[in-house]
Amino acid sequence: MALADFQNLVDDFVRDDESRITTDDRDAAIALAVARYSEDRPRKIVVDLTAAGGHYLDLPESWEDGFSQLESLEYPVDLVPPSEISPADWRLYTSPSATRIMVAFSLAAAATVRATHTGRHVLDDEADTIPFGAREPVAAYGASILLDQLASATANSSDPTIGADSVDHRSKSQEYAARARAHRNRYLNTFGLTERKNVAHGVVVDLDLTDSRGRDRLTHPGRYR
Incomplete structure (x- = not known):
């Protein structure tokens, strides 16, 4: 299920009959949803590292600075049950030139160490x-x-000068808000999460709407769009 399938799912969930949302708006929202999921349930990446000999291992190419977390080191590999190095015996060490994995004991040159770390989806x-x-x-x-x-x-x-129209817009706005809560709660409930407070969603949908009588808005007239 690649991006096109997610785009179709989001379109079905939103049901934007008036075509107010652009494809860029939708794709930005999908990217934010994937970023949120990556934080809540990060991807597990397993990679074999080759020791140069000594106490240090280079970070894998799949490592993302500022996001990835090292979860485990297996050495020797492929034993039953797996043989993991105690977390007390390794750490990330940053020198002026690079960040590497420091191991408490010396590794033989060409030894294979299996690392599990997190990454974005x-x-x-x-x-x-x-x-x-x-x-x-x-x-x-x-x-x-x-x-x-x-x-x-x-x-x-x-x-506000047209009461019935104003009520209609409030009703439509409340419907959108209720559907937004329902979809957000579906995500949160699936993963046993609670809503974050005071966190903006981070995407702005530019909906150039006229007022209820089809006129330009005072603060955003058509000549400035």
Whole structure:
């Protein structure tokens, strides 16, 4: 299930009949949803490292500075049961030239050490590391971002001089907001999480709406779009 499938899922969840959301808006929301999932359930990456001899191992190419965490080192490899180096016997060590893995004992040259570390999930036209059971919840979280933006934009699109129209926009805004909460809760409940407080979703959907009588807005007229 690559990016196109997530795009279709988000479209189905949002049901933007008025085509207010652009494809760029949708793809930005999907990227934020994948980033959120990567923080909540990071990808596990297993890689074999070759020792140069001594106490240090170079970090793997798959390591992401500022995100990856080293979870375990197995040495020797392929034993039954697995033989893991105690966490008390290794650490990340940063020198002026690089960050490497420091091991308490000396490793023989060409020895293989199996490392497990975390990384971000990948979702593009060719790769998809999101597990099957997480696909719909992640897409639902992306949809919640867009629905929150639609709720805000619709609430601000009413003209207070026309009471019935204003009520209609409030009702539509409340519907979008309720659907956003439902989709967000689907994600949170799937993974046993709670909502983060005071964290912006980080994507702005630029909905150039006229007011309820089809006129330009005072603060964002068409000539400036």
